[in-house]
Amino acid sequence: xxxxxxxxxxxxxxxxxxxxxxxxxxxxxxxxxxxxxxxxxxxxxxxxxxxxxxxxxxxxxxxxxxxxxxxxxxxxxxxxxxxxxxxxxxxxxxxxxxxxxxxxxxxxxxxxxxxxxxxxxxxxxxxxxxxxxxxxxxxxxxxxxxxxxxxxxxxxxxxxxxxxxxxxxxxxxxxxxxxxxxxxxxxxxxxxxxxxxxxxxxxxxxxxxxxxxxxxxxxxxxxxxxxxxxxxxxxxxxxxxxxxxxxxxxxxxxxxxxxxxxxxxxxxxxxxxxxxxxxxxxxxxxxxxxxxxxxxxxxxxxxxxxxxxxxxxxxxxxxxxxxxxxxxxxxxxxxxxxxxxxxxxxxxxxxxxxxxxxxxxxxxxxxxxxxxxxxxxxxxxxxxxxxxxxxxxxxxxxxxxxxxxxxxxxxxxxxxxxxxxxxxxxxxxxxxxxxxxxxxxxxxxxxxxxxxxxxxxxxxxxxxxxxxxxxxxxxxxxxxxxxxxxxxxxxxxxxxxxxxxxxxx
Numbered sequence: 001x002x003x004x005x006x007x008x009x010x011x012x013x014x015x016x017x018x019x020x021x022x023x024x025x026x027x028x029x030x031x032x033x034x035x036x037x038x039x040x041x042x043x044x045x046x047x048x049x050x051x052x053x054x055x056x057x058x059x060x061x062x063x064x065x066x067x068x069x070x071x072x073x074x075x076x077x078x079x080x081x082x083x084x085x086x087x088x089x090x091x092x093x094x095x096x097x098x099x100x101x102x103x104x105x106x107x108x109x110x111x112x113x114x115x116x117x118x119x120x121x122x123x124x125x126x127x128x129x130x131x132x133x134x135x136x137x138x139x140x141x142x143x144x145x146x147x148x149x150x151x152x153x154x155x156x157x158x159x160x161x162x163x164x165x166x167x168x169x170x171x172x173x174x175x176x177x178x179x180x181x182x183x184x185x186x187x188x189x190x191x192x193x194x195x196x197x198x199x200x201x202x203x204x205x206x207x208x209x210x211x212x213x214x215x216x217x218x219x220x221x222x223x224x225x226x227x228x229x230x231x232x233x234x235x236x237x238x239x240x241x242x243x244x245x246x247x248x249x250x251x252x253x254x255x256x257x258x259x260x261x262x263x264x265x266x267x268x269x270x271x272x273x274x275x276x277x278x279x280x281x282x283x284x285x286x287x288x289x290x291x292x293x294x295x296x297x298x299x300x301x302x303x304x305x306x307x308x309x310x311x312x313x314x315x316x317x318x319x320x321x322x323x324x325x326x327x328x329x330x331x332x333x334x335x336x337x338x339x340x341x342x343x344x345x346x347x348x349x350x351x352x353x354x355x356x357x358x359x360x361x362x363x364x365x366x367x368x369x370x371x372x373x374x375x376x377x378x379x380x381x382x383x384x385x386x387x388x389x390x391x392x393x394x395x396x397x398x399x400x401x402x403x404x405x406x407x408x409x410x411x412x413x414x415x416x417x418x419x420x421x422x423x424x425x426x427x428x429x430x431x432x433x434x435x436x437x438x439x440x441x442x443x444x445x446x447x448x449x450x451x452x453x454x455x456x457x458x459x460x461x462x463x464x465x466x467x468x469x470x471x472x473x474x475x476x477x478x479x480x481x482x483x484x485x486x487x488x489x490x491x492x493x494x495x496x497x498x499x500x501x502x503x504x505x
């Protein structure tokens with residue numbers, strides 16, 4: 001049984017823990033140094049190998065502070081630039097956000113050391129199983145923030161072959177298990193143990209390599225569809241200014257005239273800064289032109305419910321298409337304000353434009369583009385694996401619209417794009433991503449970007465997409481098998497814990 005002594009000098013932990021957490025950010029877009037995530041897990045396993053639960057809590061928190069402090073501190077841009085909070089307040093709120101998220105890693109570290117580490121196999125299998133359960137916890141705790149998952153670094157590596165089977169959580173498990181094998185090989189320094197751990201890694205990575213060429217889905221028709229994405233690059237400070245409304249409409253109309261004739265034309269999230277019912281005088285003629293050209297126009301727009309009691313962040317299909325979808329997963333503070341009665345009016349950040357949306361219902365039908373089904377997702381929704389899998393199983397094509405202007409020239413939009421790639425790979429569907437100021441992209445059913453725009457310019461992206469039929473294992477079952485598997489692993493270890501101590505009494 002490992003010692004409860006700290007094992008490492010406190011100053012070293014103070015420096016090493018946050019640096020180790022920051023390595024996860026380095027493994028993800030835009031840096032893409034994927035081995036850094038595995039090294040991060042190995043270092044964390046080492047730091048937790050000889051400490052007490054209390055020490056583990058603080059080491060985990062420092063690790064999480066490095067991870068979230070480098071990986072999601074782009075929320076500062078939203079708070080300071082667009083929320084008009086001063087530098088000190090914006091810095092404080094950003095630090096509070098990152099420090100709060102780091103508590104999840106602190107709890108992970110405490111649970112690992114207190115419940116799992118001492119068990120036979122606990123350091124090998126318990127570490128990655130618990131890691132995945134805490135990634136899953138972050139997807140729903142306090143409305144969820146499923147960002148910075150280990151698996152996202154592996155859209156292009158050998159283990160990406162596992163993604164259509166076990167999804168991003170399964171890839172995270174493989175990464176964390178590879179890290180624990182790396183640590184245990186270093187710790188044991190025994191040839192036999194090293195071979196065992198090497199075999200585990202080779203089987204997982206080699207298995208992914210063998211799965212990679214498999215085609216889980218097939219084209220629905222011989223001819224690909226032509227797609228045109230208009231990226232308007234409208235400044236966020238102008239978007240909701242009433243004096244800019246007519247110039248914005250003119251910009252969209254002029255750009256779209258040259259795009260008519262494409263099978264699908266897409267505008268970004270909240271492209272028209274007015275409620276749908278009040279923008280019909282502009283949208284109806286555009287829909288008629290699109291229908292005459294046999295084009296489906298898909299756009300984001302705010303939408304009022306039929307009874308007028310709710311407003312939604314929505315996406316609609318016009319012209320040769322039909323349907324409306326209302327966003328289900330809203331962004332706290334950006335689209336609704338928790339504890340609204342207490343926070344409204346305190347600072348501008350709690351009074352952002354269009355921050356009074358209501359979530360749409362579950363199980364909404366897909367949009368129609370010509371005779372085909374399109375599963376739509378708005379901004380933040382594309383980072384939820386199971387939400388996308390549910391939509392993908394009923395559609396031949398995926399579309400996500402976003403307005404990443406909120407995050408400026410930060411790494412946030414590039415991380416967002418990488419997560420959209422993973423959704424395409426998991427579900428075997430082309431993904432069209434339309435944004436206000438980039439990165440707009442067309443992603444194939446293997447998660448590869450086949451066309452993309454630069455950021456911060458007004459431009460049009462043209463490309464082709466295949467409509468795909470059939471389901472991957474992941475789109476059929478989602479994350480449930482991996483999450484249940486990790487729960488069972490932990491439960492078995494808990495049972496072993498009881499049996500182990502009973503046998504030693």
